[in-house]
Amino acid sequence: MDWLQSLLWDPSSVAHIVLLYAFVVAAGVYLGKIKIFGVSLGVTFVLFAGILMGHFGFTADTHILHFIREFGLILFVFCIGLQVGPSFFSSFKKGGMTLNLLAVGIVVLNIAVALGLYYLWNGRVELPMMVGILYGAVTNTPGLGAANEALNQLHYTGPQIALGYACAYPLGVVGIIGSIIAIRYIFRVNMAKEEESLKIQSGDSHHKPHMMSLEVRNESISGKTLIEIKNFLGRKFVCSRIRHDGHVSIPDHETVFNIGDQLFIVCSEEDAPAIVVFIGKEVELDWEKQDLPMVSRRILVTKPEINGKTLGSMHFRSMYGVNVTRINRSGMDLFADPNLILQVGDRVMVVGQQDAVERVAGVLGNQLKRLDTPNIVTIFVGIFLGILLGSLPIAFPGMPTPLKLGLAGGPLVVAILIGRFGHKLHLVTYTTMSANLMLREIGIVLFLASVGIDAGANFVQTVVEGEGLLYVGSGFLITVIPLLIIGTIARLYYKVNYFTLMGLIAGSNTDPPALAYANQTTSGDAPAVGYSTVYPLSMFLRILTGQMILLAMM
Template sequence: MELLRNLFEGFPNLWGGGVAHSVLILSLVIACGIILGKIKVAGISLGVTWILFVGIVFGHFNLNLDEHLLHFLKEFGLILFVYSIGLQVGPGFFSAFKKGGFTLNMLAITTIFLSIVITIILHFTTGTPITTMVGILSGAVTNTPGLGAAQQANSDMNGIDAPEIAMGYAVAYPLGVVGAIFSLLILKYILNINTSKEEAEAEKGLGHLQELTVRPVSIEIKNEAVDGKKIKDIRPLVNRNFVISRIRYHEGKQETELVNSETALHIHDKILIISNPIDIEAISVFFGKQIEMEWEQLNKNLISRRILITKPELNGKMLSQLKIRNNFGASITRINRSGVDLVATPNLQLQMGDRVTVVGSELAVSHAEKVLGNSMKRLNQPNLIPIFIGIALGCILGSIPFMFPGIPQPVKLGLAGGPLIVSILISRFGPQYKMITYTTMSANLMVREIGISLFLACVGLGAGKEFIETIINEGGYIWIAYGVLITVIPLLLTGIIGRYVCKLNYYTLIGVLSGANTNPPALAYSNDLTSCDAPAVGYATVYPLAMFLRVLTAQLLILCLG
């Protein structure tokens, strides 16, 4: 019994209660939290946030860690979490501002701005400390890195932790999840959505997704000006990004063939083109008219296969340098990077981990596979040097003070903002300098989950001692209402603006709103409403910027009003 008591409460003669005690408490908090996170009510789960609540319970009963060890593990977990997020979102961070993504990101910024305004109004009208309000804000928009950034900023400014930040977060988070989903449901009725019409448009990639996705289209050539011309001569005339994948000649043998730059086109030939939806109409008008064709049924000798780029020497090379079509008779038609399909233009730079769609005969595709790699074993080897160099640079960047007019204290990016910015920059620009920054999705997810689990467990343990007292005797239950206002009002207002001003498709809109709140349960709900990928594309387009702004604004609120 004495052994068990010491394991749970700590060995009195050992620093921090002993290693066994610390590991046991952390392991139990994380394991119990993850188990509870599997439970769904009406299809909704709080996921890993249960770790925070289990930590609060353990902390309340004084099953805790040494405060210095708790602080270190919390910050280390936060660094791992935000750095892995940066590696994931980095490749698409800057491209999300181009053309179609600009409007979506402006809407996300509107949502973030409105939530901050409501937070500041509640702070001044109710007298609630800004530390508590920032915790409520982070919980209401389900943004855990924002919670960490606020705690880091407060610690740097005042030299102490503020448990009320974690308390506000814990109180507001559950209704932050439910309130976001409820808001998306309300918007459906406020906007009088015809779901079948919206889904049909979303599946075609119309609207604001036209430049963020790719689509195959079959075309019969009717333009006499094209007759007899080679593809390399036609491309400058069209002035659009497209790839011609296959051709079926009008005369001669009726099987489909792959094309290359020397292939000549003739009237009534049928071609398969891959391009962005925004360019499809112009391309179709130039060549002829769109038709329906089952290409896979016309030539059983041609296959299509997705191949992973796993050879380090290909990192940063342009697609035209591979000469896949000339050397092997295979064709690369599209490239999937970080879940987004790109048109395989000759000047596109490749990155480790890209998935390229290769079309050709079995032999040609096999040869292309050898050139590209397609070795999961090679990808499974972790590239730890860029990770730890990036974390070190992130800590340095996060510690540099910046002075801004009107802010008495120097602003630091902190251990949330610094590693996040460095990881975004490294993952985006590293391949141009032959730096391999790719990690497999499973490896990235493992690092992220370990980081967030450590962080939430330590936050819960630190806040547990005063949590019940604050909620019951100090009016903490009112924070729930504040959280609901911060969650619901910005989503409804931005949803109305997005629909009536920006003319967004409903499924794209709810994906954008979910991304603006960095809310995975809301995205899961949005995906369940439709078979198209419009919510996921909208979410992925705004998520990088929304995450960055949530982290930065949480710190600025503490520094400006703390």
């Protein structure tokens, strides 16, 4: 029976370690699906499964636990960075600036409340443990990993801060959703009116492509070429088809417009009224029934050499006789601006004769199977650069120890930059959502399992004999107070729509259960938009601020 004893109890046995992680992850993920009052903890339950196994003595060598923990964290934050990179900088534009400022306010107030409680308890809770409670209260696991990394730099040997995290996390999830509900009743939000307000706001989507058929009625443009009309009007649009004397053709820049010509125009919704007034009037016309056998087809960009090229540089009209009317990227339709940068994974809407469209398909690739091949090089080049960046010491005045982005911050920053600017280095950053999610989930469950197993031996003693209830209460205050303050400011001063505010609250805490609750309350996507707008900056700040607190104050 020696083999069984080794399998179950030998912390240096590879078989034991794999068996332990497999059980902890499987049990944690399964139990995490159980809903209590409509709320589930998701993969975070892996942490509690790990704590349970660690409590009963099932563990692994410390250096192995640390390696798996850090590798899992690196995988998770890098995939997060790749996903949010393209939207990170654009999230600061227009209304996104207000939402991000409010999210920064939540992050700052979380820290302020945590430090206030640290001084209020007057030594009952150590600073590292309060940081662990802070990250449990805001349900941010990568921040916990970054804080652990900072403590390693400081050679910290005190209690595992994951104990504070585990105590605060459950009420953190409940507190976030509870704050959302409390704001609704405090301000007597009328859900129907908020829905109607959203519909009115969404009518101003001037980046979406708008398609229309126009008849030339303006005599001042009769006899003018397409390029002359574009230059004079000063608005961007694509004329993909023209019907002259009953014959349909694809216009080029030198095509002359005449009174009575019928045009198929694609433009932004913002420019549509001006174009209609300038050219003539809108008409109903079924272009599929016209005499020229033309097709419109979405072509998938799969060739790596196309990655990073602008639409205008491809010369589709002059070289192939086709027009590109719009681009679909990650489910969103974009107007075919000549300066738009093409990326692998884009779906390009092309209009032209069948043979010309086929030639363009060959140029762009249009082979779905290519997208199924993971771009491993980009991932590991990014991780390599991220580790180098995270290891660089950055000195700040007043800080006794130089700040390092660490194994969490470095890969996150590099991944965001690669996700946004990778095409300029001809790095293919496209990853299917399922592949990205798979890597993220593997990374986070490995991290949570390692933290739980490592902390399990002392967890019960801390909660029962130590300050466990104080940790729980502190976490709840850290969660609720900032959300109620910023929620009040957002509603009274900035007039933020309630559904958008729900997404803002969930995103600033990087909390998927709260987003899931918000999505159940509306038929629209406002919570998801609010969440995605503030998520990148919030995640970035959550990962860095804990390290800065520890390095500055210890």
